[in-house]
Amino acid sequence: MISLKNVSVSFPGGVVALQPVNLELRRGEFTVLLGASGAGKSTLLRSLNYLNKPTTGNIIAEGLGDLNNRKVLHQHRQQTGMIFQQHQLIGRQTALSNVLLGRIGYHSFFRSLFPLPDAEQRIALECLERVGLLHKALERADCLSGGQQQRVGIARALAQRPKLLLADEPIASLDPTTSTKVLSLLRRICREDDITAVVSLHQVEFAKEYADRIIALSQGHIVFDSAPENLNTSTLESIYEAPKNEGGPSHPVMASPALAY
Amino acid sequence: MENTFDEFLIKRRHEWNNTAIKFSLVMLGVLLCSYYVGLFDISRLSDGVPSLISLMGEMIPPDFSQAKDWIKPLLDTVAMSIAGTALAVTISIPLAFLAAHNTTPNAMVYRVARGTLNTLRAVPELIMGILFVAAVGFGALPGVLALGLHSIGMVGKFFAEAIEHVDEAPVEAARAAGATPLQVIMHGVFPQVLPQMADISVYRWEYNFRASTVMGMVGAGGIGFELMGSLRIMQYQDVSAILLVILVMVTLVDSFSGYLRKRFK
Ligand SMILES: Nc1ncnc2c1ncn2[C@@H]1O[C@H](COP(=O)(O)OP(=O)(O)O)[C@@H](O)[C@H]1O
Ligand SMILES: [Mg+2]
Numbered sequence: 447m448i449s450l451k452n453v454s455v456s457f458p459g460g461v462v463a464l465q466p467v468n469l470e471l472r473r474g475e476f477t478v479l480l481g482a483s484g485a486g487k488s489t490l491l492r493s494l495n496y497l498n499k500p501t502t503g504n505i506i507a508e509g510l511g512d513l514n515n516r517k518v519l520h521q522h523r524q525q526t527g528m529i530f531q532q533h534q535l536i537g538r539q540t541a542l543s544n545v546l547l548g549r550i551g552y553h554s555f556f557r558s559l560f561p562l563p564d565a566e567q568r569i570a571l572e573c574l575e576r577v578g579l580l581h582k583a584l585e586r587a588d589c590l591s592g593g594q595q596q597r598v599g600i601a602r603a604l605a606q607r608p609k610l611l612l613a614d615e616p617i618a619s620l621d622p623t624t625s626t627k628v629l630s631l632l633r634r635i636c637r638e639d640d641i642t643a644v645v646s647l648h649q650v651e652f653a654k655e656y657a658d659r660i661i662a663l664s665q666g667h668i669v670f671d672s673a674p675e676n677l678n679t680s681t682l683e684s685i686y687e688a689p690k691n692e693g694g695p696s697h698p699v700m701a702s703p704a705l706a707y
Numbered sequence: 708m709e710n711t712f713d714e715f716l717i718k719r720r721h722e723w724n725n726t727a728i729k730f731s732l733v734m735l736g737v738l739l740c741s742y743y744v745g746l747f748d749i750s751r752l753s754d755g756v757p758s759l760i761s762l763m764g765e766m767i768p769p770d771f772s773q774a775k776d777w778i779k780p781l782l783d784t785v786a787m788s789i790a791g792t793a794l795a796v797t798i799s800i801p802l803a804f805l806a807a808h809n810t811t812p813n814a815m816v817y818r819v820a821r822g823t824l825n826t827l828r829a830v831p832e833l834i835m836g837i838l839f840v841a842a843v844g845f846g847a848l849p850g851v852l853a854l855g856l857h858s859i860g861m862v863g864k865f866f867a868e869a870i871e872h873v874d875e876a877p878v879e880a881a882r883a884a885g886a887t888p889l890q891v892i893m894h895g896v897f898p899q900v901l902p903q904m905a906d907i908s909v910y911r912w913e914y915n916f917r918a919s920t921v922m923g924m925v926g927a928g929g930i931g932f933e934l935m936g937s938l939r940i941m942q943y944q945d946v947s948a949i950l951l952v953i954l955v956m957v958t959l960v961d962s963f964s965g966y967l968r969k970r971f972k
Contacts, residue, residue: 495883523885534876536898543898547877550894551885558890599880606884 447473447642448494448610453503455489463489465666466503471610471644473508476636478653479646480670481663482686487646490663491614494644495519495526524551527603527641529613529632533595537588541579541598544587545570548605573601577631593624600632611636613645617652629656650682762943769951770944777933777952783847784929784956788916791854795862795915796908802859803866810870810892824867828860832918836927850927854915862911869903870896902971909971913964920953 448471455464464486471477471494479487492498493505496513504512511518527548535544549566550558561567574580577597582590587598596616603611613632617625629645633656636643647653653660654674662670662677662685670681741747804810806820832853839849873896881895923931930953937945 497879497883520885520887523883526883526885528880528883530876530880532876534880536874536877536895538902539898544877547881547886547894548884550881550890555887555889555893558894602880602884612883 447471447475447508449506449508450493451504451506453493453500453505455486455493455498456501463498463666464493464500467668469661469668469671471642473642474636474640476633476643476656476658477645478657478660478674479644479663480650480653480660480685481646481648483648484665485663485685486666487648487663488614489666491612491644491646494610494612495523495528497528520551524606525608526610526612527606527608529596529599529603529611529616531615531618533592533599535587535595535598535602538586540584541574541587541590541601542567542570542583544598545573545601545605548573548602551606569607570601570605573604574598576604576635577601593620593628596620596624596628597631600628600635604635608641611641611643611645613643615646615648617647617649625652650677765943766947768944769948770942771948773945774948774952777930777949780923780928780930780933781952781956783850784916784919784923784931787847787850787854787919787922787927787929788912788960791851791919792858792908792912792915794851794855795858795911796904798855799859799863799866800904802863803870804892804896806863806867807870809873809875810896820863821867824860824863826860827856828864830857832857833921833925836922836925840926845926845928847928850919850922850929853922853927854919858911858915862907865907866900866904869900869907873899905971906968909964909967913960916960917957920957 450467450469452466452468453464454462454466456462467490479491481487489498493500496505496519504514506512507518507522510521513519513522535541536547546562546566549562549569553562571580571583574583577600579590579594579597579601582594582598587595590598596619599616611632616632617628620628629652632643632645635641645656654677657674660670660672660674660677661668662681664685669684670677745751802820802823805812805816806824808817811817811820835853835857836849839852843849843852877899878891878895881891886894919929919931920934921931923929923933924935926932930949934946934949934953937943937949
């Protein structure tokens with residue numbers, strides 16, 4: 447599905463957030479990235495669609511090519527849905543408009559200045575229905591609860607008809623009950639549509655329950671990569687006992703301004 | 708213990724002394740300036756009082772007999788303020804995206820755009836009015852061009868600031884969904900700043916209406932032209948009537964714009 451060859455990411459100022467990794471993500475697999483805060487989960491996840499451009503190495507998307515190529519990257523982003531910790535909706539727009547944002551990558555700039563065709567609106571509505579929010583379609587996003595906003599975020603990602611789904615701590619700002627709902631929904635949809643998913647979490651319990659495969663990170667290194675049942679207490683200790691990386695931003699920081707690509 | 712307390716007290720006293728010195732310096736500057744411009748020249752001021760009173764006397768009662776002739780100039784003024792604001796907003800939007808550091812294509816363009824805005828803001832609209840009257844002749848057109856061009860300086864700057872304060876999160880979401888840079892601006896940034904842009908535009912319209920009442924004084928059309936005419940032939944009863952009409956119009960425009968702006972919240 448997507449393979450990483452010697453990919454590392456460093457930030458200006460010299461922080462190596464991700465040490466060189468070689469990784470192969472397989473089609474249809476539900477992978478959880480596990481690690482303490484600052485371990486490099488967001489960095490790895492965001493490199494998978496070049497929101498964080500790797501400093502070294504290459505990322506190859508199956509059937510498309512090397513993401514270094516602008517055209518390849520555009521196609522890859524079209525078919526890669528992303529779900530964020532803070533849902534990242536435009537608060538004053540309706541849920542439907544926010545979901546439609548997932549479709550604009552498929553249209554030219556000029557075409558996207560006008561209302562998208564009915565077929566596209568239908569796709570968006572269908573996605574809202576799947577996350578159980580069809581009745582909220584015309585409500586402003588900032589009038590929805592946290593869990594509902596996160597589901598609109600999922601609908602937006604689904605509207606892209608993605609082959610790959612990236613979710614960066616999608617449940618970090620939700621209560622445990624809502625978290626379970628959101629994660630179950632995510633996994634069910636990925637199963638039904640054969641979507642490859644990479645989800646970062648910091649809760650071991652959730653990771654064990656939902657993952658097909660767990661990749662654990664510690665200080666930018668992959669320290670574990672296997673099925674959840676192979677995760678034992680000693681590996682868990684090595685994930686969480688390592689000294690925490692203090693001082694860095696706990697939220698993913700925008701690495702580039704809006705016009706960067 | 709006592710000693711550490713003393714340290715705090717000494718520091719505090721120093722701070723107070725510093726503030727007092729700064730305040731005295733500012734006051735001294737203000738007094739010097741006032742003296743320099745003759746604000747303390749009591750005899751000259753008191754000589755002015757009788758002529759001011761007689762002038763006021765000549766203004767009363769306001770004479771509305773010419774009111775019919777003011778309707779067209781008033782409409783000109785309204786049209787000038789609306790067209791001028793529209794011109795300013797139209798040019799400001801693209802300029803603002805170039806002058807906002809999160810949407811500008813590069814540092815050079817950013818500096819040129821910011822420089823343009825500063826220059827336009829620095830030239831007063833009356834001066835621009837004089838220049839445009841010389842260029843395109845008397846009437847509402849030079850007024851519109853002057854108001855529009857000068858307004859870009861402020862409208863563009865405020866637009867750019869609104870753009871710089873957008874929530875980056877949905878912008879990133881748009882980029883992740885495969886939107887091109889232009890689409891990111893159109894669908895990630897623009898919807899977020901739209902209410903602020905509307906608010907700034909209406910506020911500027913209100914300002915431009917007030918400004919367009921004086922544009923006539925340099926020959927750039929509108930009610931100010933009538934005002935100037937009456938002043939020149941010393942028809943002070945007409946002058947006071949026109950001023951009252953302007954006051955009413957400004958109040959109307961202000962409350963209408965206040966109503967509009969509340970709706971953008
Ligand atoms: N934009 C950035 N600039 C500089 N350092 C960053 C940036 N983003 C993340 N980092 C650093 O990279 C490391 C990994 O961060 P991150 O991938 O966000 O960890 P996680 O998502 O596991 O909490 C941290 O030390 C963090 O401080
Ligand atoms: Mg993170």
